[in-house]
Amino acid sequence: MLRQQISYIKNIGYKVMFVNLALGYMSAVSAANIFVDALPDQPGCDLVEAIIAANNNAAVGGCSAGSGEEDTIIFESFFDEYTISEPFSIDTSRGANATPLITSKIKVVGSSAAPLMKLTRVGVNSRLFDVTSDGDLTLENLLIENWRQFNNSTFQLAPVALFESRDGLKSTIRSFAITKRNLVVPFMLTVVV
């Protein structure tokens, strides 16, 4: 009888341990919320660090780690406006980007008291988001204003752009759209006309 009770308790113990391990595993791989509470270069978690944390699934600066799933970057509600003045990177092909390349699945959500939280630029012309073929970006509740991309790269694509993973544009992009602008086409663009 005693042996049966011990066996029963052991069995329950194993089940509890299994459930705990399973829950731990689930929490490790489930999507993470990363809260932006600081402007760039200020103590805390800023947007640039939040994107790096989400891309690399690691804690960066004041930001918590992202996960292997879609991570949500949320601006703290005290931000009505979030201004970026310095580009994160400058590339002769892709141009200046205010934030790191999006290489994972990320959602960026404005969460202010105002209807939409403003993401805006001052200073150097730059693109706000640049999404590679490995990345996926969702934007919600944002006012994206005054982002500029010109005169600092070969391909001056939009303030929110989806590039391929390597630099440049695919050969399928029509060349005449570029030649209309009398720009130099540096390499392999298929004429589609």
Place this chain on the structure above:
Amino acid sequence: MIIRRTLFNANLADNFGGAIAQSEASDVTVFDSTFSVNESGGSGGAVALVGSPNANLQIYNTTIAQNTSNVDGGGVFVFFNNAPANERNTVKIRNTMLVGNFAPESSELHFTGETFAGNISLDHNLLGSGRVTYGSTTNTLKFLPVSITNSRILTSDFEDVPDQSSAC
């Protein structure tokens, strides 16, 4: 990419897409948003789809107004390439206002290479005076592969004229 409840205002690009550019196989879906006063030195004052194949653009319940392209597609520009049938780009625009945009060619919406379109569906929209054109043909309705149903066509002074979808 998904964009929901977002306003793109006063952005600028020198090549494609004053606000958004798709330059590779990708899906972009826009819900409940506004694109205003954006400008492109090239094609697509607000949105440009220039990648192919397997690029899909969907826009729902959105206002695209007062954007400018210095080339074509003041509101939206879409490029179709000669890809295998199951890989061709697709476009769906529904319950959307495309009005008051500007471009030397196709002030609202411009398709290039449309004979290679996988599917184009424009339903229940308000389209401005420049509406949709093919290639270099301006202000001519030739929607061979295009489905346009119940879309109101507006004149340049925003006076309603009879629905021209039957011309398709």
